[in-house]
Amino acid sequence: PTKISKETLPMDSTELRQSILKHLEFSMGKDLVHASLYDMRMALTLAVRDRVIEPWFRATRATYAAQSKRVYYLSMEFLIGRLLEDAIMNVGLTEAAHEAVAGLGFDFETVLADEPDAALGNGGLGRLAACFLDSMSTLGCPAYGYGIRYEHGLFRQSFAQDGRQVETAEDWLRQAHGWEFERPEASFRIGFGGSVAENGRTAIWTPEDAVLAKAYDTPIVGWQGKWANTLRLWGAEALTAFDLAAFNKGDFTAAAAPEALARTISRVLYPDDTTEQGKELRLKQEFFFTAASIRDILRRFNAEHSDLSGLPSRVAIQMNDTHPAIAGPELVRALVDESGMEFDTAVETARACLGYTNHTLMPEALERWPEELMSRVLPRHMQIIERIDESHAKAHPKRNVSIVENGEVKMGELSFIMANKVNGVSALHTELVKDTVFAELNALHPGRIVNETNGVTPRRWIKGANPRLSSLITDTIGAGWEDRLERLVELEPAIADKGFRNQFAEIKARNKRDLADWIERDMGIAVNPAAMFDVQIKRFHEYKRQHLNILETIALWQEIRANPGAGWAPRVKIFGGKAAPGYVMAKEIIHLINNVARVINADTTTRDVLTVVYPPNYNVTMAERLIPASDLSEQISTAGKEASGTGNMKFSLNGALTIGTLDGANVEIRDLVGPENFFLFGMTASEVVECRKTPDHAARAIKASNRLGAAIEMIEAGAFSNGDTEMYHGLTQNLRGHDYFTVCADFDSYWDAQRRVDAAWGDQDNWTRMAAINTARTGWFSSDRTIQGYMADVWKITPMI
Ligand code: 26Y
Numbered sequence: 082p083t084k085i086s087k088e089t090l091p092m093d094s095t096e097l098r099q100s101i102l103k104h105l106e107f108s109m110g111k112d113l114v115h116a117s118l119y120d121m122r123m124a125l126t127l128a129v130r131d132r133v134i135e136p137w138f139r140a141t142r143a144t145y146a147a148q149s150k151r152v153y154y155l156s157m158e159f160l161i162g163r164l165l166e167d168a169i170m171n172v173g174l175t176e177a178a179h180e181a182v183a184g185l186g187f188d189f190e191t192v193l194a195d196e197p198d199a200a201l202g203n204g205g206l207g208r209l210a211a212c213f214l215d216s217m218s219t220l221g222c223p224a225y226g227y228g229i230r231y232e233h234g235l236f237r238q239s240f241a242q243d244g245r246q247v248e249t250a251e252d253w254l255r256q257a258h259g260w261e262f263e264r265p266e267a268s269f270r271i272g273f274g275g276s277v278a279e280n281g282r283t284a285i286w287t288p289e290d291a292v293l294a295k296a297y298d299t300p301i302v303g304w305q306g307k308w309a310n311t312l313r314l315w316g317a318e319a320l321t322a323f324d325l326a327a328f329n330k331g332d333f334t335a336a337a338a339p340e341a342l343a344r345t346i347s348r349v350l351y352p353d354d355t356t357e358q359g360k361e362l363r364l365k366q367e368f369f370f371t372a373a374s375i376r377d378i379l380r381r382f383n384a385e386h387s388d389l390s391g392l393p394s395r396v397a398i399q400m401n402d403t404h405p406a407i408a409g410p411e412l413v414r415a416l417v418d419e420s421g422m423e424f425d426t427a428v429e430t431a432r433a434c435l436g437y438t439n440h441t442l443m444p445e446a447l448e449r450w451p452e453e454l455m456s457r458v459l460p461r462h463m464q465i466i467e468r469i470d471e472s473h474a475k476a477h478p479k480r481n482v483s484i485v486e487n488g489e490v491k492m493g494e495l496s497f498i499m500a501n502k503v504n505g506v507s508a509l510h511t512e513l514v515k516d517t518v519f520a521e522l523n524a525l526h527p528g529r530i531v532n533e534t535n536g537v538t539p540r541r542w543i544k545g546a547n548p549r550l551s552s553l554i555t556d557t558i559g560a561g562w563e564d565r566l567e568r569l570v571e572l573e574p575a576i577a578d579k580g581f582r583n584q585f586a587e588i589k590a591r592n593k594r595d596l597a598d599w600i601e602r603d604m605g606i607a608v609n610p611a612a613m614f615d616v617q618i619k620r621f622h623e624y625k626r627q628h629l630n631i632l633e634t635i636a637l638w639q640e641i642r643a644n645p646g647a648g649w650a651p652r653v654k655i656f657g658g659k660a661a662p663g664y665v666m667a668k669e670i671i672h673l674i675n676n677v678a679r680v681i682n683a684d685t686t687t688r689d690v691l692t693v694v695y696p697p698n699y700n701v702t703m704a705e706r707l708i709p710a711s712d713l714s715e716q717i718s719t720a721g722k723e724a725s726g727t728g729n730m731k732f733s734l735n736g737a738l739t740i741g742t743l744d745g746a747n748v749e750i751r752d753l754v755g756p757e758n759f760f761l762f763g764m765t766a767s768e769v770v771e772c773r774k775t776p777d778h779a780a781r782a783i784k785a786s787n788r789l790g791a792a793i794e795m796i797e798a799g800a801f802s803n804g805d806t807e808m809y810h811g812l813t814q815n816l817r818g819h820d821y822f823t824v825c826a827d828f829d830s831y832w833d834a835q836r837r838v839d840a841a842w843g844d845q846d847n848w849t850r851m852a853a854i855n856t857a858r859t860g861w862f863s864s865d866r867t868i869q870g871y872m873a874d875v876w877k878i879t880p881m882i
Contacts, residue, residue, distance in 0.1 A: 129172065
């Protein structure tokens with residue numbers, strides 16, 4: 082029998098209480114009588130952090146002792162949300178912490194809610210990176226997450242200006258970040274600009290400017306505290322913090338200038354996730370964190386090994402989209418210029434270390450940098466990129482693609498050529514990657530593209546977010562499903578049992594009552610908790626088609642008014658999400674939704690059956706509140722545009738039914754739950770492509786659909802803009818004209834699917850049965866399964882536990 086060390090025994094609440102009091106006194110400098118909510122939250126955080134140290138050290142030592150290969154997950158974004166509840170849960174302290182905190186006179190939930198939501202990401206890509214960190218630690222995969230310690234995460238959203246999105250700076254680091262350890266010894270000088278002196282085979286790059294990248298480490302503990310990895314975020318600082326001469330002359334602004342300039346690099350997360358802006362600062366951010374990470378990786382390797390040809394057997398670097406694509410050239414530069422490796426060998430060595438995950442096919446989101454900018458900011462890297470391009474051309478004389486084209490550096494092509502594996506994030510997306518953006522490169526490098534369908538961590542998204550459902554699962558199939566999520570299939574026999582279905586329905590009902598209370602408290606809107614909660618939460622994009630949803634809402638409202646006695650299924654339409662500050666059309670859609678909500682919610686004749694709510698500032702914490710209380714999950718993107726989606730998985734797992742297109746991972750969700758438990762509508766990806774060949778496809782669809790025509794006309798007549806007929810001109814003209822995202826062509830199909838939803842809602846017990854089947858059959862979407870796929874197919878790493 083394995084001996085359980087004292088450290089891994091569950092700590093009881095008395096011991097935890099002692100630890101909290103110790104931190105209150107010695108870390109916060111307070112006694113209990115004077116402790117604020119913040120003091121208590123920090124003391125609890127530090128007490129829990131103490132418990133993570135042992136598995137963290139143990140994991141580090143074990144990896145070192147085994148000389149194991151490590152994964153380095155490079156990502157511009159980590160959308161973590163709150164950490165405290167998750168960490169408490171993972172180390173098995175939930176009850177003890179609850180008891181200890183209550184015993185000290187504080188409300189546990191209030192203490193947890195005091196933690197700021199770390200929004201170091203925009204949406205899906207950043208949240209995926211956070212789920213991956215959890216799974217890599219749960220599986221005992223030795224790994225580091227590398228990113229940027231943004232001072233300001235994603236902006237805060239309000240609707241202060243008559244329902245228009247207003248952005249304000251987010252400020253999560255105003256308070257001390259209780260989880261992190263500052264590592265001044267892990268600092269690197271990162272240069273920009275300057276000149277290159279060729280020196281035979283190698284070159285000497287003399288940068289013009291430089292900043293210091295300083296490491297900040299957060300331990301990420303896995304399920305049951307068996308393993309912990311490190312999230313290492315880089316903060317930018319000036320090499321010389323202060324210009325004393327200027328200060329002494331009384332010019333305080335000039336004195337602080339070097340520090341201010343350097344710090345801009347890690348100051349703020351770019352909030353644009355579709356339109357590549359080509360901003361110099363973003364390029365500098367990308368190089369800053371990538372170069373610091375590569376240097377850290379090489380330093381760790383060199384401390385253990387002497388022969389760089391062995392790098393690929395110890396190092397797997399994953400590029401989360403093209404944002405860290407400079408990793409390839411930077412690694413080649415280090416191997417050639419700093420270690421004297423032969424160029425082609427260096428390229429081979431780097432390639433054997435690198436993997437690239439593609440998250441989008443949308444041309445406007447595929448990064449391209451002007452050659453001029455790249456040459457100015459990273460002159461040596463530009464030379465290396467050109468040489469990589471040349472040698473690729475030489476190896477494939479008949480190729481038609483190149484990395485540098487029309488004065489631009491195409492980061493997707495660079496990433497593909499420098500990676501040994503390229504992956505898409507759902508089955509459909511991977512096939513489209515092969516057939517469209519990378520068709521040529523796929524033909525030159527068959528087998529390089531693989532699929533790794535996304536997943537989500539069940540610890541945060543079921544266990545933490547939906548404790549009631551988690552208890553029912555444990556009561557039904559026994560403990561241990563949290564890291565064996567495929568075991569959810571064991572629920573299926575119980576679904577035939579009426580008692581189980583009643584419990585399942587009761588849990589959903591209670592979650593909905595909690596949400597209704599919150600909506601009432603927070604927004605002052607009373608919603609009927611017995612109504613269907615119909616939820617669309619995600620970033621605002623035309624391809625995600627929130628406007629399809631709101632058009633259907635308008636049409637439904639009209640239909641209800643025309644036939645008030647028709648026994649409508651009562652609905653609460655819930656929206657959540659932010660738009661990129663410069664994305665005019667997305668912001669117009671947000672504004673329209675708020676105005677439609679205002680008008681519909683004021684209609685006393687439809688009040689009992691239709692309400693629209695749009696709480697501002699959607700974030701990870703809000704998702705944790707909304708998803709367990711949802712009945713219907715809106716996954717209605719234009720087919721071929723949503724690479725995967727991950728919210729869709731969270732909804733299914735929590736027992737919501739999906740209305741959706743055949744797009745991204747919806748396809749795999751439908752395959753798993755069965756077509757009879759999924760409300761499918763709309764054109765397929767290839768039908769969309771066909772449809773666009775008819776130039777007036779939108780006009781035809783509007784002509785064929787009275788409901789759609791009437792809904793658009795209502796908007797145009799000013800029904801939601803106090804009679805202003807111009808307010809939504811941009812939106813309605815786009816729908817009538819170009820309608821690239823085929824909202825009009827899919828409208829009737831969507832309407833019909835919604836009426837099938839209504840009909841299904843009429844049989845509540847059968848709805849519950851379908852919802853429970855969704856939970857039982859979607860365990861495959863655990864990010865543990867995804868990470869096992871990466872470990873086997875891409876990283877070639879075996880788990881340490
Ligand atoms: C370069 C800049 C314009 C940019 C910044 C952020 C481009 C893209 C992004 C973020 C993309 C993103 O979040 N993509 C989403 O990735 C998820 C995880 O794979 C997918 O589920 C989702 O379909 C995809 O839109």
